[in-house]
Amino acid sequence: MKIKTLIAAVTLSMALASCSKDDDNYTPQPISGVSVYHASPTTEKLDFYVGTNKANQADFAFGNKIEYLNVYSGERQVTIKKKGAEASVVTEKLTFEPQTGYSLFVADKFDALKFLLLKDDLTKPAASKARVRFINLSPDAPALNLSIAGKDTDLFTNKLFKEYSTFETIDAADKVTFNVKNTTGGALATSIADVKIESGKIYTIWVKGLVAATDDTKIGVVVSEHKL
Template sequence: MKISMPFKAIIAALTLSLGLLSCSKNSDYTPAEISGLSIIHASPTTEKLNVYVDNAQATIAEFSFGSKVDYLNAYSGSRKFDVAKAGTNTSLKTEQLTLEPQFGYSLFVIDKLENIKFLLLKDDLTKPAAGKARIRFVNLSPDAEALSLAIEGKPTDLFTNKAFKEYSTFETIDAAEKVTFNIKNNTTSAIETALTDVKIEEGKIYTIYAKGLKATADDTKFGAAIFTHK
């Protein structure tokens, strides 16, 4: 769904463009088309990474597993994305991806280092109704079976049967002071991991993602994370 620029950074960018337009003597001046781009490190590796957009670094120096860069201004259109180990100039993955103007996107860096890739998701930032929030679920664990997401105490799962790289739409849930989200094996319904006592705020939009490897016990082990679309 197209949005009316809900993130402050893009509003600022468009305001600047409009200001330049009003001062320009060139009546043919057209403001640049802008998209919002958030970047999440979901590759189960202890390596710090850098992400580049058209050869310009878009991530912070300490972009490690679980890190997230909130919405940046990005020119719309077809853009070249690269990911590399921090401190190196060798691209591990190059991909051409398209950003539509006035949309927000979440760019996940996913899979094991030897198979690293991008997953670009369009973010539906439509404001939730009063007393509500909206949430999406993404399975980004390379060695997990298909997963479901449930809210503890609810009779039915919120999302079901999401294999690696699969994701749900954004769905509406009630705002609450404390919510426990259970990530379950879709076949057996066994709880694989959980996010407990999460505050869900009215009017906010969230993504929960399964991350890490079931086969490891270090910092890249299987778990889950939640973030707010700011």
């Protein structure tokens, strides 16, 4: 379910509570939203669980994203397993604030999997603008900068593995090229061209994969829209 349904879900719960004749002490549970990103450079397909409930119906492969899920607020156990397996690869208790959106990244190499939980600022951009955030999720990459082709100044700078920026405002455009460069020396690490950046939208731009790889887990950059 999308993040914009959070308030609707809470409102519905409150309405049902007000109509209840059987339980005057009913209190609706607050809701949070979390999207989940497979950022581990592995060919393993994964299953993602909140508590005992599997959240993904389709294959959850490297570079994939599970759109915003509604979860009960407070402390929740989240788990990653290999596709179809019973044993957990990593499990952790995370805390979610009510009516707040989060991005949860499954990060690092498969034998060292960990979670990176970030709170999403979903403030709507001004007209003809968009908002973007940058995250370095390449385990063997050096510190990285993100720039827009044709601009004199880098948009974000000096982000080591698992480091991230705040959301910043950029111009909407039909075709944007994002360049990821090594902070030291400025060599191009990876890029993505002809990205449509839409007015009023919010994006996370994240570096995936391994510098040392030449297969499907090689370094790349992903532009993910926060679908509100």
